[in-house]
Amino acid sequence: MSDLSATDVTIAELDAFEVEFSRVIAPLSDEQAIRGAQAQFLGKKGKVAEAMKVLGKLPPADRPKVGAVANRIKATIESEVARRLGELAQAAAEADLARVVDVTLPARPVPAGRLHILSQVRLEMIEIFAELGFVVADGPQIETDWHNFEALALPKDHPARDMQDTFYVSEDIVLRTHTSPVQVRTMLTQAPPIRIVAPGFVYRRDDDLTHSPMFTQIEGLAVDEGLSFADLKGVLLHFVKRFFKRDLGIRLRPSYFPFVEPGAEVDMQCVFCAGPGSACRVCKSTGWVEIGGAGMVDPDVFQHVKIDTERYTGFAFGMGIERMAMLRHDINDIKFYYEGDVRFLEQF
């Protein structure tokens, strides 16, 4: 009998790798070490490759047999590696799912400033009137006496323009007391049909719980052929319903403003109570709250701006934006609007 052939020795050596690899990788628990072990056996200079260097010296007839053993060992090791890596991945995934974050901690703050409530209300009012074809117009806040008064049928000696109501800059220049001069400026530069809304600051010498020396009005003006008082009512009714998102009624009462005739005070149904007779501080139990003034454009105004009073009619209305915000958001003191108090501003 002869010694073991070189072929048999090589096969035995290769077969031993299988067990050895199992032993090497058994304690390993991270991917890098397992890949290292794999390279130690299967790499270019790994144990299998080393063992196979003798292949050229073996009898050619034995070579396929040795090669097959080597391939089997390789496959075994690779599958072992894959299995172990799979186990590790699974364990890692499970470990990750064991993670617990205290989700009740506060959110990461995102920048959160607010538009002033008067800006929000103003933009919304503009939007509602835009649906009816009204575009925004504006004019200066320091205004001429002529635009603010004279052209609006309020001549110098008119009882409705007492010195104590108006801030004067000079004899003929005032802080506008209403947004109505924008009507005048628009009609002077634009031919009918006209439909504008003019929001803006106005100034009156008045300062108490419900009056601020500066406040915001929104003025509406429509001039066209055939506009009537019924149209004015319709526009105001549409606005009130849209703004309060409720089916509220409006009531027009005869009133006097020099630049409209017929003139009206506009009331809407009280949003704070169930109607007349309810104990209500806001409407004094009448069921109605005043929201502004309105009327058909006075022919004297048309004459000042040279619009044909026979061909055209028009209506105008004005409302206080503070008032609308007060009614919708329960703001009970006008001074909050202009103090820059963050405790107020951040609420809306």
Added chain:
Amino acid sequence: MKVLWSWLLELCDLDKQPTVEEGAKALTRGGLEIEGVTDLGAGFTGVVVAEVVGKRPHPESTKLTLVDVITERGGAATQVVCGAPNVPEPGRKVLWAQVGATLPNGMTLAPKPVKGIVSPGMLCAGDELGLDDAHSGIIVLEADDPTPLGAPAQRALGLDDHLLEVNAPPNRGDVLGHLGIARELCAALRGRLVPPDANLADHLGDEGQAMTVTIADPMACPRYTARRLDGVKVGQPAGMLARRIAHRLRAVGVRSISNVVDVTNYVMFELGTPLHAFDANTLKTGEIRVSHARDGEKFTTLDKTERTLVPGDLLIRDGETGIALAGVMGGLETEVTAQTTRILLEAASFDAKTVRRTARRLGLHSEASSRFERGVDPQLAAFASARAAKLLCLVGGGTVQRTLADAYPGTSGAATATSAPAEPAVAAHAMTPGSTTVTVRVSRVAMLTGAALDAAACTDALTRLHFAVTGTGDVLEVRPPSARNDITREVDVIEEILRMVGYEQIVSTLPPLRQAPGVREPDRGDAVRQALAKAGAHEALTYAFQSAERQSHLGLTATDKRAQAIALRNPMSAEQGVMRTSLLPNLLAAVARNHSHGRPDVALFECGTVFLRRGESATDRPLTELADEQTWAAGVLAGKRATQLGTGVPYDAFDAKALAEVGIRAICGQHVAITTRASKGAVYLHPGVAGELVVDHVVVGWFGEVHPRVRARFGIEAPVFAFDLDLGKLPAAGPAKMQPIPRFPGTSRDVSLLLGTEIPAARVAEVIERANQPLVTGVRCLEDYRDGKLGAGKKSMLWSIAYRAADRTLTDAEVEAAHEAIVGSLVENLPAERR
């Protein structure tokens, strides 16, 4: 205008007596807003009229009286204990607060022993009923008082009544008397007006002396009537009528003075016509002249003040001597006194503007002037004169001379009138149409109101208001009552028709959209507001005026336009004396206010108008042209920005810069190139922490830390960061246009530099840009590191430069070449060392 409900009803003949609420509602619906209704008798309940039928002293006290009272003729008497010294003799009536009565002080009466004798209630003094402060004794009704026994005390006191507060529109002089309001109520409720009794038949005396009245300027005085009364006794109001007059005047807020003055006031409140009574004994010439004052003419008014007049003032003269400032105030010399026995009664109409100017100039506003200022009906003068004469005779016991001097140039054409016999019964002209005729087209009524009103409906509405209407087709000829001086045009009449028909009768319609709304540039302010709020600041609105002192806190140099604020001539207070030229002072004041509320963390912005002078007008010159109104945005940051945990991150100048850039991009678009330079121009900012922002080579705003000295002036103790943007300088961007999405990957290379601290980051970016490497797509500063170890005045900066080509994947070699070229340029031009 205060209106007494009982007085008003006296002037109306209504089919069904309305409640005061119904009356108020009807008047409001017609355009006379009733601002309040006061129940005059609401102060107490359970107090009745009782008659004293016996009295005797209290056995235990000399100060107390036991009084037997009855509340029903023949009824059983009740014994009441009374502590007043003036318990009347049996037969007189007193006011008994019975058990259960409630009094104005909130007390409810219960049976109460007084020195051993139980008193069922008490007899009331004036103060106990809240009528006056008198507690000298109980109220004893006049011997002739007609109130039945047992009736509520309110009736005896004239308090079973209501006071209406009427908000009379400034164009409605006709509703400044009860008669005018009665006309409105009758029109609303389809009743008939009942003018008060002015028939003088029972009071006529002799012919009297002839008297002439001359009006120099009929425009200033459309009518003047003068009437003489003899044998009048001036004194305190006595007798039922005089007391009633005084009582009603008190109710409408007028103090009782004497029977004569009370009558003139009463008729003014009744008819709306102010009257004046002269002591005729003090008049010398028998000639009344109405003419303008001479410049500098002196006149002493009733209030013992000598006035210096101007030619615009109108005087009533006795010959040449002034005796009254027309419509404003009578003269001291001719005042009615206790000695007066003969009276000259003036009833006239003066020009509203004339009275208004004089009253304003002299600061003499009275019930009379306020009526003349709105226009007093000339046609009513003779009636008012007769009414007052009648009441004067009734309360003062005199007689009326048979003649009246009545100058009424508007009708007779004569500005001079000599007294002439007058009819004892004067027509109540309040009910007759005046001389103005207005043409009204029924078609126009329907068009303007949007309601199908025909000639009959229009005529009905107008007749109710005592307008005379002729015509039945489309064209109506309308004559309003002379009192309605506010009705001169077709549209005035249409309003009358509409308010009689009722505004609520008009059915709402929406006008058709006849033309697309015009195009308007989007509002810059709103774009910036929305962007800044989104970026984390709260929008504040502050007054457009502020104190000159607050304005000066910024420390602007005198030549700065913003240091030349426009001042108000009549501010409400110095706190609101000048128009703002910058938004920052009010915002800084708001920071201080929030700090005082315990809110250290404040991020506020405002976007609004600042008011600058045009041209070179200096502050001491009045503004003769409109202001240059510019829209700015400004913001202030103090304290910390919130973080998820912990107490937050302190704000710094870069938060202010971020907001400023947000504001700029809101108008100029996301991709606008904004460059920053250190700024020395903003004096209100810290000299070392101030930047200016440049867009298109124009400085559009500033940001930085507020100068510690400036914030100290506002009382702010912690650092504040701010920005200020002139929105008018920002070029508006059009809509963003899409750029191709890169198809090939880009890469980046970093470079670390050691350079002088004086070299700003913007300079580094500029050198990189000037190197003009086409592959560069972006530059970012990753690190600005300062350490003494780097060497004095040195800093280390790490920059990252991004590279990409649109048409290929870059090779390392290409990138390296570009990057090295840039680094070379940095090293050479900054200069800098590569680290």
